[in-house]
Structures are given as C-alpha cells and as structure tokens.
Amino acid sequence: MSRRQPEIDAPLGLSLYVHVPFCRQRCPFCASYGVAGAEGQFDAFLRALQREWSLAAAEETECAPESRAIASIYVGGGTPSMPGHAFLQDLLGMLTNAYPVREDCEITVQLNPEDVDRELARALVAAGFGRVSLGVQSFDDQALRAIGRGHSGQDATAAIESLREAGCENLSLDLMFGLPGQSLGAWEETLARALLCGPQHLGVHPLTRAEATTLDRLLTGSFSATPLSEETWHPYQRAAALLSEHGYTLYEITNAALPGYECRHLLGVWSRAPLLGLGPAAHSLCGNRRWRTVCDLDLYLRSLRAQQRPPRDSVRLDALDQAREEIYLGLRRARGFTWAPLEARLPQATLERMRRKVRFLAAQGYLELDEQGARLQPQARYVCDSVALELINAVSGGAE
Numbered sequence: 099m100s101r102r103q104p105e106i107d108a109p110l111g112l113s114l115y116v117h118v119p120f121c122r123q124r125c126p127f128c129a130s131y132g133v134a135g136a137e138g139q140f141d142a143f144l145r146a147l148q149r150e151w152s153l154a155a156a157e158e159t160e161c162a163p164e165s166r167a168i169a170s171i172y173v174g175g176g177t178p179s180m181p182g183h184a185f186l187q188d189l190l191g192m193l194t195n196a197y198p199v200r201e202d203c204e205i206t207v208q209l210n211p212e213d214v215d216r217e218l219a220r221a222l223v224a225a226g227f228g229r230v231s232l233g234v235q236s237f238d239d240q241a242l243r244a245i246g247r248g249h250s251g252q253d254a255t256a257a258i259e260s261l262r263e264a265g266c267e268n269l270s271l272d273l274m275f276g277l278p279g280q281s282l283g284a285w286e287e288t289l290a291r292a293l294l295c296g297p298q299h300l301g302v303h304p305l306t307r308a309e310a311t312t313l314d315r316l317l318t319g320s321f322s323a324t325p326l327s328e329e330t331w332h333p334y335q336r337a338a339a340l341l342s343e344h345g346y347t348l349y350e351i352t353n354a355a356l357p358g359y360e361c362r363h364l365l366g367v368w369s370r371a372p373l374l375g376l377g378p379a380a381h382s383l384c385g386n387r388r389w390r391t392v393c394d395l396d397l398y399l400r401s402l403r404a405q406q407r408p409p410r411d412s413v414r415l416d417a418l419d420q421a422r423e424e425i426y427l428g429l430r431r432a433r434g435f436t437w438a439p440l441e442a443r444l445p446q447a448t449l450e451r452m453r454r455k456v457r458f459l460a461a462q463g464y465l466e467l468d469e470q471g472a473r474l475q476p477q478a479r480y481v482c483d484s485v486a487l488e489l490i491n492a493v494s495g496g497a498e
C-alpha cells in the first residue's frame with residue numbers, strides 16, 4: 099500500500115473560465131484557439147461576454163451561480179493581457195458583481211511576459227487577480243525564438259519582478275520542454291532560473307502538439323494535455339527530481355506546487371467540478387452535459403449581438419462516459435482515481451472487470467493501489483494515456 103499524495107480538494111462551487119481569444123501573432127506550436135489582428139474587437143468582445151454571462155447564468159440551472167457560489171475564476175487565452183488592464187478590471191467586475199462569490203475565490207489571469215509592466219501588474223493585483231500564470235516557457239532566448247515567442251528571458255525576469263513588487267503572492271510560471279534544439283543542460287538552466295524566482299506553482303509542459311487526440315478532447319478549459327514521450331521523458335524526469343528537491347509536489351502530471359498552492363481551478367477541471375466557460379472555444383461541464391462554444395470569434399460576436407447563445411458542440415454524457423472521464427482525469431492527478439464515483443456509475447460486472455485490470459496493471463508496476471482507488475506509479479506517467487486506454491477498454495467491454 100502506498101502513501102497518499104498530499105493535495106487540497108477541488109473547490110465546492112462553480113468554476114468560471116473565460117477565453118480571451120486575441121493573439122498578436124499565431125505561434126507555430128500552439129493549439130489554443132486565438133485570432134491575430136482583431137484588436138478592433140475588444141469592446142465588442144466585452145459586451146458579448148456580458149450577454150453570454152447573463153444568458154448562461156439564467157439558463158444553465160445545473161451551473162446556476164445563484165445557488166453555487168463562484169469558487170474560482172480563470173481568465174485564459176489567447177492573450178488575456180492584450181486588451182489591457184482596464185478590460186480585465188471590467189471583466190472581473192462583471193463576473194463578480196451580480197452573484198455570490200466565495201470569500202476565498204481563486205482568481206487567475208494568464209499573462210505573457212512582454213505585456214507585464216509595473217502599471218499592469220499593480221492594476222491587476224489591486225483589481226483582485228490574486229493569482230497570475232505567466233507564460234515564460236523558457237529563459238533561453240534562442241529557444242524562445244525557435245517557438246516564435248515575442249519575449250526574451252530578460253522580459254520574463256522583469257515581468258516577475260513587476261508582479262512581485264505589485265504584491266502578487268501566488269505566481270505560477272509555465273515552462274516548456276522538448277523545444278527544438280533544446281539540450282538537457284539548457285532545460286535545467288531554465289528550471290534553475292525559474293526556481294530562483296520562488297514561484298508558488300510551476301507548469302512543466304512538453305511542446306504542445308498541434309492536433310488533439312481523443313483523450314485530449316476529454317479535457318476541459320484550454321488546458322491541453324500533451325502525452326509524455328520517449329523524447330520528453332528524460333527532461334520531464336529531471337524536472338520532477340529538481341522540483342521535488344525544492345519542495346514542490348507534482349500534484350498532476352505537468353503541474354507542481356508548493357504545499358497549499360495547488361491550482362483550485364485545475365483541480366476542479368481534473369475532478370469534474372461544475373465549470374462554466376465563456377468566450378469562443380471555452381469548454382463547460384454542467385451536470386451531465388459537456389460542451390465547447392464555437393471556435394469562431396465573428397460568429398460568437400454576431401450571435402450575442404442578436405441576444406442568442408453562440409453555437410456549440412455539445413455532448414450528453416451517460417454513466418459510462420462519466421466513468422471514463424473519472425478514470426482518465428483521475429489518472430493525471432497524483433491522487434489518482436477513486437472507486438466511489440465509479441461504483442455509483444458502473445454495473446457490478448463492469449466494475450469487477452475493471453478491478454481485475456487494475457490489479458493486473460498494478461502487478462506490472464504501472465499502478466499503485468489502496469482501498470480508495472489507484473494512481474499511476476511515478477515512472478508510469480509517460481504511459482498515462484496508454485494505461486487510461488487499457489482501463490477505459492475494460493469498462494467499455496473491450497478486450498482485456
């Protein structure tokens with residue numbers, strides 16, 4: 099039996115995700131929806147978000163903000179800092195004015211280093227953005243150029259200083275490995291520089307693939323999950339070792355935090371908490387419905403000008419679909435998946451088949467078990483998707 103990993107619980111309440119779809123340029127590695135050259139649309143977009151929020155709050159009874167206080171807000175993109183701090187202040191005011199908000203609501207904004215100066219940092223912290231996720235990716239200018247980023251390592255350092263000076267006490271740095279031409283030494287140098295900055299949270303992501311897999315599509319928000327591979331396993335292991343030495347816990351395959359600084363919003367996503375997404379390409383999970391709003395800014399704006407919800411790809415999840423999600427999303431977390439939600443959703447014979455598969459995978463060294471559930475062994479993280487598929491096949495009646 100294994101020691102349970104420390105991890106805070108996902109918040110009870112509603113999570114909001116807002117997708118701000120503006121980009122200065124499209125970066126070659128990026129699979130997130132974004133539009134370059136749409137600077138003239140900032141005001142129209144804010145008005146559209148206001149309408150979408152009103153319509154969603156009234157219509158989505160399973161995610162109704164009146165009955166579920168807002169527990170986390172995550173403003174991502176795209177480039178949320180592009181429309182400027184006044185836009186973000188207005189957006190936050192709009193989201194939090196009309197409905198109950200938990201006193202300890204976690205409010206995150208994703209920022210690009212080149213947009214952060216002292217004025218923006220002060221304005222956002224004063225407005226209530228208590229958590230910043232900074233897209234550093236690398237401190238190595240050559241690597242940044244190779245992936246088409248518009249900032250330098252020095253810009254990232256200056257942005258971190260501005261945020262700290264402004265009073266930001268919950269800072270997450272996003273780093274990327276497996277970059278073109280990136281040596282292990284260069285990756286270690288980026289990790290060391292990041293750790294010197296003392297962030298509370300670090301995202302360590304392999305270079306994102308442009309295409310989404312079936313399993314990626316199970317995910318919500320704009321949080322893509324790129325599987326680890328033979329090429330990225332060594333730098334990943336190095337990151338895991340360094341982070342552990344510095345007191346961070348990888349509470350999810352690519353997210354590490356100091357104790358108590360796990361991202362509640364991400365935990366909500368991994369644990370299938372109610373999620374309402376606003377903006378084009380935003381994902382939502384309300385009750386047994388999951389949907390993604392249309393990835394088309396113009397159509398999104400037109401629909402809301404006409405007081406209509408924008409088109410969306412929607413799927414109704416039956417009990418088996420929900421169980422599959424529990425398995426896949428649970429496996430990405432250090433805590434793993436638990437039996438209780440699966441027992442509520444699967445017939446006895448299916449559960450037995452799954453338990454046999456879990457015992458088999460544990461005997462092969464992929465999983466560790468306790469009475470509550472199962473989780474990946476650290477060395478099996480690079481085959482997370484394969485292990486998930488084995489288990490999903492078992493509950494779906496596929497071959498064992």
Ligand code: SF4
Nearest residue numbers: 121124125128132176
């Ligand atoms: S990385 Fe950011 S700025 Fe670049 S295309 Fe993706 S969302 Fe846009």
